[in-house]
Amino acid sequence: MPLHKIIHINENTTAYFWHITEDVTSLFRAVSLRDTSLFRLEGMKSEEHQRGFLAVRMLLQHLGYTDYDLTYDEAGKPHLSDGKHISISHSHEFSCICISTELMGIDIEKLKEKTLKIAPRFLEIKHLENLSTPDKIAKATVIWGVKESIFKIKNEVGISFPEHIFEDEFNLIDGKCSAILQFNNQIEKFKIHFYNVEAYIFVCAFPKK
Ligand SMILES: CC(C)(COP(=O)(O)OP(=O)(O)OC[C@H]1O[C@@H](n2cnc3c(N)ncnc32)[C@H](O)[C@@H]1OP(=O)(O)O)[C@@H](O)C(=O)NCCC(=O)NCCS
Numbered sequence: 001m002p003l004h005k006i007i008h009i010n011e012n013t014t015a016y017f018w019h020i021t022e023d024v025t026s027l028f029r030a031v032s033l034r035d036t037s038l039f040r041l042e043g044m045k046s047e048e049h050q051r052g053f054l055a056v057r058m059l060l061q062h063l064g065y066t067d068y069d070l071t072y073d074e075a076g077k078p079h080l081s082d083g084k085h086i087s088i089s090h091s092h093e094f095s096c097i098c099i100s101t102e103l104m105g106i107d108i109e110k111l112k113e114k115t116l117k118i119a120p121r122f123l124e125i126k127h128l129e130n131l132s133t134p135d136k137i138a139k140a141t142v143i144w145g146v147k148e149s150i151f152k153i154k155n156e157v158g159i160s161f162p163e164h165i166f167e168d169e170f171n172l173i174d175g176k177c178s179a180i181l182q183f184n185n186q187i188e189k190f191k192i193h194f195y196n197v198e199a200y201i202f203v204c205a206f207p208k209k
Contacts, residue, residue, distance in 0.1 A: 003062055004094070009193050009204050013100035016063065017108075017197060018055040020093045023047075027054035033067045052090030059097045077155045087152055087204075094200055105152030106204045107145040108197065115140045122147060122161045127169060135172055138201065142194045143167050145203030146179050150190050153205060159183055179205070 004019035020027075024047050031054055033041065044050045057067050069081040080086045080099070087098045087106040098106040109115070119128065119140040127143065128136045147161040159165070159181070170177035175195065181188045189208040194201060 003059070005197060007195060007197075007202070009098070009100075009104075010102075012102050013098060013104060013204070013206075015096055015098040015106060015202065015204060016059050017094055017096045017202075018059050019198075020051045020055045020095060022051070022055075024050050024054065027051060027058065030054075031057040031061060031067065033057065037067050048092065049090075052095045055095035056088055056090065056097055059095065063099070073155070075155050075157070077152065087149075089148075091200060094197065096202065098204055102206060103153060104204055104206050105149035106202070107148035107152070108200050108202045109141050109145050109148075111137055111141055111199050111201060113137060115144055119143075123167060127167065138172055138196075141201040142170075142172070142177070142203060145194065145201055146177065146190075146192050146205060149192070149203050149205035150179060150181055153190070153207060154181065154183075154188075156183070178208070 005017040007015045009015060041050055041053060060066060071079050078086050078088050085100045085103050087104055089096055089106050089108045091108045091110050094108055096108050098104060116137045123140060123143040128139055146167055147165045150165050151159055164183045165179060165181050167179045168177060177192045179190050190205045191208050192203060192205045194203045
């Protein structure tokens with residue numbers, strides 16, 4: 001399946017989604033990879049991970065980039081050769097990349113009951129009060145995505161989701177929320193956009209200016 005969806009988050013920022021229906025061999029034949037990527041691909045234990053990784057390269061190629069335009073820093077954060085910001089996420093049959101002239105972080109996460117089960121470990125449980133079970137799952141998944149996205153922006157060792165990132169109260173219907181990071185004696189604010197993409201939640205976070 002080719003490109004599945006494009007979301008224009010703001011005038012500087014666009015997210016692209018690949019619905020992965022191809023097998024590893026077809027994806028592998030369709031992309032060209034630098035040696036370090038080949039090495040990484042060979043080391044991946046699951047085919048799902050390999051397909052997610054290759055689908056990111058399909059998205060890059062769709063946009064006129066190749067794997068040669070993508071590098072990673074020591075922490076694993078991706079960077080594009082033309083200086084634009086990129087953030088990457090994959091979950092089961094979806095891979096997505098977001099490209100922007102602004103700093104941002106993204107996360108895509110499948111809606112599943114397990115996220116609700118582990119919710120007390122990473123969110124304020126009062127934020128799930130008075131919701132139906134499907135809405136509780138959706139809200140917990142958004143909050144998880146918020147924390148992953150902020151982590152990807154900051155890319156700093158030692159950030160803990162429950163201890164340092166706090167979501168403000170929000171309604172699912174709004175598609176927007178905010179959060180703060182309290183880390184290293186500093187408080188930083190973030191604005192968040194979130195979307196339903198099939199049976200997934202997609203989150204994009206930006207530092208507040
Ligand atoms: C790095 C991390 C954010 C990746 O998230 P994930 O849900 O496992 O996977 P995703 O598919 O959403 O994202 C993976 C992509 O994130 C990007 N990434 C990895 N490390 C990154 C970093 N330090 N900064 C920014 N982006 C990073 C990569 O592009 C990677 O994909 P690729 O290697 O195939 O290009 C996550 O594993 C992590 O370390 N989280 C913080 C630790 C933590 O506090 N966890 C929970 C505690 S309750």
